[in-house]
Amino acid sequence: MNFNSQERAVPGTSNGLAQSRARGLSELFALRQRRNRKNSGPSLINAVTKKVNKIRSKRKQMAIRPELNLHELLTNKDLVCEFRTFLCSVFSVENLDFWNDRETHKGTKSSKQRKIATMIHQNHLASYSHKEVNLDADTRRSTLKSLENPDQSTFDEAQDHIFRLMRGDTFRRLMKSYEH
Template sequence: IANVRNGGSMHQLCLIFSGHKQLSGADAECGYDQTDDGFKKKSKNIAKDMKNRLGFLRRRNDSGPGSNAAKLDKVIKTVRPSPEEALKWGESLDKLLTHKYGLAAFRAFLRTEFSDENLEFWLACEEYKKVKSQSKMISKAKKIFAEYIAIQSCKEVNLDSHTREHTKDNLQKVSRSCFDLAQKRIFGLTE
């Protein structure tokens, strides 16, 4: 909650959901009043409001049920959070990323900030850890490195030289943990 007052990520998410350029009072625009015993709901339709605010994501339907826009539309329709649950996203990035709706909202926010490569890298690493075949793991590791970690790559993430070299060395002996340090650094930057 302190992040909201200090201009953190929750503040930016509230801006997306409220549709305002500036917040006069962050809590007021997000649909909550601060009280001694926590937050009190101002609007019964906050989930509907959030859907309306994120409607611009749904309008980009790239034709076909398999498109990313169609998938996002399905997530928005089926996984609406309660207002209390959405407030918990401000407590930690882990809570935000484990909820499909929160992930979609955070991704939309990062796109407006032109920094969605950090989240994309983190998600690619999570998918990489699920790969079972050693040959697929090797090819996926090379792809992740080339796309996100290599200097001047198309979606280069902001890593220090030590982390970059450590990750490059890990590719000599590919394992599920070869991106752990880089992923931890990016998670820290995103938080």
């Protein structure tokens, strides 16, 4: 199996990381083919394991740095992908989904804002929605009130609240997980 890094893009990542991943995979498969020719079973497993660990180590060093802040993370597609993986593991991905939907809402034309605002409400703010975010009662009430006439600032207060939650909890836990 041959992977060409220019033909193959990983969804949700920039080409640089996708290319380095593709190169790493093609090196891994080339190593496997060389080892298979020599029929050395256990050493192949050890070599592949070492290569995978080396790729993971490089990926961690490249992406998450101690001085990183949440604003920087949210503007970098590769880092958002790492953060999303972490949020899935701690069952908090709805916060990032809300953040991304809100950013989409900010950039839309006024003619489509009502439709996107309704979608955000149904997905994230409605009681028992499948991606309901944890908002305090005052924030939820004011956001629902502003949904009567949605505009660019409809979800500002809710987005600020979710940002503070992510910064104080899940982002901090992500950073601690990379320290160890």
